Amino acid sequence: LAVICMNDFAVLNTGRKMPLLGLGTWKSEPGKVKQAVIWALDAGYRHIDCAAIYGNEGEIGEALQETLGPGKALRREDVFITSKLWNNRHHPEDVEPALLKTLKDLKLEYLDLYLIHWPYAFQQGDAPFPKKEDGTLLYDDIDYKLTWASMEKLVEKGLVRSIGLSNFNSRQIDDVLSVASIKPTVLQVESHPYLAQAELLAHCRDRGLVMTAYSPLGSSDRAWKHPDEPVLLQELVMSTLGEKYRNGLDCTPTTRREHFQMSKLKTKEMKSIEALNRGWRYIVPMIQVEGERVPRDAGHPHYPFIDPY
Numbered sequence: 001l002a003v004i005c006m007n008d009f010a011v012l013n014t015g016r017k018m019p020l021l022g023l024g025t026w027k028s029e030p031g032k033v034k035q036a037v038i039w040a041l042d043a044g045y046r047h048i049d050c051a052a053i054y055g056n057e058g059e060i061g062e063a064l065q066e067t068l069g070p071g072k073a074l075r076r077e078d079v080f081i082t083s084k085l086w087n088n089r090h091h092p093e094d095v096e097p098a099l100l101k102t103l104k105d106l107k108l109e110y111l112d113l114y115l116i117h118w119p120y121a122f123q124q125g126d127a128p129f130p131k132k133e134d135g136t137l138l139y140d141d142i143d144y145k146l147t148w149a150s151m152e153k154l155v156e157k158g159l160v161r162s163i164g165l166s167n168f169n170s171r172q173i174d175d176v177l178s179v180a181s182i183k184p185t186v187l188q189v190e191s192h193p194y195l196a197q198a199e200l201l202a203h204c205r206d207r208g209l210v211m212t213a214y215s216p217l218g219s220s221d222r223a224w225k226h227p228d229e230p231v232l233l234q235e236l237v238m239s240t241l242g243e244k245y246r247n248g249l250d251c252t253p254t255t256r257r258e259h260f261q262m263s264k265l266k267t268k269e270m271k272s273i274e275a276l277n278r279g280w281r282y283i284v285p286m287i288q289v290e291g292e293r294v295p296r297d298a299g300h301p302h303y304p305f306i307d308p309y
Contacts, residue, residue: 008020008021010210012162012185012186012210013183013185013208013209014161014162014185016112016161016162016185017080018047018080018112018113018162018185018186018210018212019045019046019047019080020047020212021045021047022045022047022048022049022080022082022212023036023037023040023045023047023048023049024049024214025037025048025049025050025051025054025056025060026051026054026214027054028054028056030055030056030059031059033056033059033060033063034059034060034062034063035063037060037063037064037067038063038066038067041063041067041073041074041079042073046078046079046080047079047080047081047082048060048064048079048080048081048082049082049188049214050081050082050083050084050102050106051083051084051086051117052083052084052085052086052089052098052101052102052105053084053086053087053117053128057083057102057105057106058105060105060106061104061105061106061107061108062107064079064081064106064107064108065107076108076109080112080113081106081108081111081112081113082111082112082113082114082115082188083099083102083106083111083113083114083115084114084115084116084117084166085098085099085114085115085116085117085147085151086098086117086128087117087118087120087121087122087128088121088122088123088124088125088126088127088128088130088140089124090116090121090124090140090142090144090146090147091121091124091140091142091146091147092146092147092149092150093150094124095147095150095151095153095154096150096153096154096157096159099111099114099154099159099160100159102114103159110158110159110160110161111159111160111161112160112161112162113160113161113162113163113164113185113186114151114154114160114162114163114164115163115164115165115166115186115188116144116147116148116151116164116165116166116168117166117167118166118167118297118304119144119165119167119168119169119172119302119303119304120139120144120297120300120301120302120303120304121139121140121141121142121144121147121302122137122138122139122140123138123139123140124140137296137297139297139299139300141300141301141302144168144172144175144176144302145175145176145179148163148176148179148180148184149179151163151182152180152181152182155182156182162185162186163182163184163185164184164185164186164187164188164209165184165186165187165188165209166187166188166189167188167189167190167304168187168189168304169200169304169305169307169309170199170200170203170307170309171307172302172304173187173203173204173207173209174207177207183208183209184209185209185210186209186210186211186212187200187204187209187210187211187212188211188212188213188214189211189212189213189214190213190214190215190281190282190283191211191213191214191215191216192213192215192216192217192232192282193232193235193238193273193274193276193277194230194232194276194277194278194279194280194282195277195278195279195280195281195282196274196277197211197213197309198277199308199309200309203309214283215282215283217232217233226286226293229280229282230278230280232276235276237272237273237275237276238273238276241269241273281305284296284305285297
């Protein structure tokens with residue numbers, strides 16, 4: 001069973017090709033992300049995954065400006081750029097301005113893929129995390145189907161090539177499909193050996209969506225990490241295979257191109273990774289309520305993680 005190589009791609013339901021291996025820019029530090037993107041493109045990455053809420057699209061735009069276009073190392077059409085609509089911009093009149101801000105920051109004329117970052121909305125306005133006096137978040141219950149209708153207009157205007165969803169569950173995907181004139185092409189969700197997402201993957205395949213994984217190695221440095229949680233990369237299976245294939249599994253953007261031509265994992269080794277699945281979800285923002293850790297957004301009517309998948 002071959003592991004992904006740099007030139008592997010998925011064909012979206014629009015017919016466009018999306019490189020399977022992408023550089024995620026969440027938690028990329030200011031002052032470092034520009035060089036990381038430049039190194040990644042030089043090493044062979046052709047998919048850069050961004051989001052407005054990451055707060056670094058301006059710096060990423062500097063990297064893209066230096067590397068893409070006439071007389072540069074790469075043509076714009078050689079690189080697939082994804083970004084995401086944040087939760088305070090779900091109202092229809094806010095969707096296009098939010099995208100235009102992202103395009104300005106990234107110094108691009110269009111995106112290859114634009115996703116609704118989460119199915120639930122925060123209060124409309126400029127604050128990315130609007131809060132009450134007690135520190136709790138201010139939510140908005142606007143229907144994501146209304147947001148989707150405005151996403152479709154971005155495609156019609158040529159500002160984005162494809163649109164999709166992130167962190168939606170199977171029921172919410174079907175809800176969008178029930179009204180969509182332009183179907184979502186991609187569902188981006190957390191997926192790794194602890195969270196295989198097999199049912200959700202099958203659901204997406206049946207409906208013509210490509211499912212892409214974020215935090216594929218867990219996300220042990222995120223802000224709400226609990227000291228007692230399991231750490232994926234400390235699993236004996238993972239550390240043993242990492243040592244065995246240490247050149248092949250080195251995916252940092254500073255490595256040479258040949259490091260991405262990953263070795264083949266044997267079927268038995270794949271089975272041992274699959275056996276790690278425990279339905280463990282890392283990317284659930286947590287807060288303390290009366291001394292107990294609870295999911296921050298679970299009370300929202302569009303919270304996606306109550307459904308089985």
